[in-house]
Amino acid sequence: MPGELRPPQTARELLIGAVSIPSLSGQEGPLAAYLGSWMTAQGFQARIDEAGNAVGERGQGPLTVALLGHMDTVPGEIPVRIDESGVLHGRGAVDAKGPLCAFLAAVAALPDEALAAARFVVIGATEEEAPSSRGARHVMTTFRPDVVLIGEPSGWEGLTLGYKGRLVARVQLSRENFHTAGEGQSAADDLAEAWFRVRAWAARTAEGAGLFDSVQATIQELSSSNDGVTQLARATFGLRLPPRISPAEAEATLGELLADLPGLQLRFSGHESAVRHPRDNALTRALRVVIRAQGGTPVFKVKTGTSDMNVVAELWPVPTLAYGPGDSSLDHTPDERLELAEYDRAVAVLTGALTRLALSWPVPTQPGAAVPAGT
Numbered sequence: 037m038p039g040e041l042r043p044p045q046t047a048r049e050l051l052i053g054a055v056s057i058p059s060l061s062g063q064e065g066p067l068a069a070y071l072g073s074w075m076t077a078q079g080f081q082a083r084i085d086e087a088g089n090a091v092g093e094r095g096q097g098p099l100t101v102a103l104l105g106h107m108d109t110v111p112g113e114i115p116v117r118i119d120e121s122g123v124l125h126g127r128g129a130v131d132a133k134g135p136l137c138a139f140l141a142a143v144a145a146l147p148d149e150a151l152a153a154a155r156f157v158v159i160g161a162t163e164e165e166a167p168s169s170r171g172a173r174h175v176m177t178t179f180r181p182d183v184v185l186i187g188e189p190s191g192w193e194g195l196t197l198g199y200k201g202r203l204v205a206r207v208q209l210s211r212e213n214f215h216t217a218g219e220g221q222s223a224a225d226d227l228a229e230a231w232f233r234v235r236a237w238a239a240r241t242a243e244g245a246g247l248f249d250s251v252q253a254t255i256q257e258l259s260s261s262n263d264g265v266t267q268l269a270r271a272t273f274g275l276r277l278p279p280r281i282s283p284a285e286a287e288a289t290l291g292e293l294l295a296d297l298p299g300l301q302l303r304f305s306g307h308e309s310a311v312r313h314p315r316d317n318a319l320t321r322a323l324r325v326v327i328r329a330q331g332g333t334p335v336f337k338v339k340t341g342t343s344d345m346n347v348v349a350e351l352w353p354v355p356t357l358a359y360g361p362g363d364s365s366l367d368h369t370p371d372e373r374l375e376l377a378e379y380d381r382a383v384a385v386l387t388g389a390l391t392r393l394a395l396s397w398p399v400p401t402q403p404g405a406a407v408p409a410g411t
Contacts, residue, residue, distance in 0.1 A: 047141035047383050048376055050074055054133045055126040056116045061108040061166040064088055068107060071140070071160050078144040087174035090160035094143055095151035099397045100179065101390065102157050102352070103143065104172060104344055105136030105187025106164030110368050122376045129374040131367040135187035135360020136160050138379060142386035154394035157181065164344050167306050172344040176351045183319050183355050183393065186345045189362030192382040193332040195323055196358035198312030200248060201277035202342045203286045203304060209269045210299040213262055224260040226297050227269035231255060233293045234273055241281070248338045251286070252276035276340055283307035308346040312338060317355040318393060326388035330381060339364065359386070
């Protein structure tokens with residue numbers, strides 16, 4: 037029947053196998069090969085694309101649904117095991133092999149009528165955890181979906197509508213060395229002053245605003261040195277940006293705030309604009325209905341981090357949300373873990389919601405179609 041799952045152990049074995057394969061950013065090849073083999077066995081048209089993404093397609097209908105997850109993880113080895121409570125421990129279980137494997141298992145379980153109504157493209161992207169987001173930046177130029185799901189942990193009842201933007205500022209201050217008994221500010225003093233100004237600006241943006249709508253500033257790196265001739269002080273400031281402040285605006289603000297500091301050099305990277313999608317569209321409605329049918333209560337969320345949702349938003353201006361099993365507070369931690377029962381439930385929700393979406397979608401006049409790369 038529509039939405040019926042294949043044997044749970046098949047979906048679970050996919051996940052356990054994926055978590056057991058190390059896949060740091062830039063080293064996703066073995067995992068891509070594993071996922072490609074699994075997809076081929078499940079009837080997908082599978083390939084590894086030019087960016088190293090594992091891509092699988094099922095269905096030939098006029099609706100095109102992109103399910104964009106990522107294969108890479110941050111460093112930190114966690115022994116892979118399933119405890120007595122049915123919880124899978126391992127790096128990537130939550131962020132984000134759980135969501136990606138849930139996408140794959142759900143699309144593998146879709147009934148024929150859904151596959152006749154829609155084309156489902158599942159992407160296991162490379163380098164999401166790296167500043168490059170190489171996989172997403174490549175794939176977003178290769179086709180135009182009508183609907184997008186991003187594979188990130190939201191909890192099986194959660195629907196993530198948006199993520200904050202990002203800007204990374206690398207600050208360097210230099211000055212001639214002097215005796216510390218004399219008058220004057222050291223390069224490290226000036227660097228501390230730079231941080232105080234940035235932190236004060238972030239605090240001002242938070243007045244009367246919630247966390248998602250204000251700037252969050254953190255020090256990511258900090259150092260100073262002195263060779264007897266020149267003092268150098270360096271820092272990296274990480275900024276999480278709300279929708280009302282673009283990376284360009286934040287860059288200009290920091291330039292003005294720090295302009296009077298002598299010997300200042302500023303370099304910026306990681307420019308990602310915040311994104312927040314509407315909460316009422318065909319995609320959110322389908323997921324809400326099925327979550328309720330599974331006994332859950334749909335919960336809309338926005339996240340203070342950044343994901344591939346930010347990367348693809350400009351070229352894919354269509355109904356989008358992030359969904360996947362797991363507790364995002366466990367991302368990047370030494371206790372990363374995922375309840376397999378929640379994973380099963382997320383697969384069931386996705387299977388039902390994708391079926392419902394495909395069968396209720398009006399036939400578009402210009403359906404999503406492949407386009408030449410780079411256009």
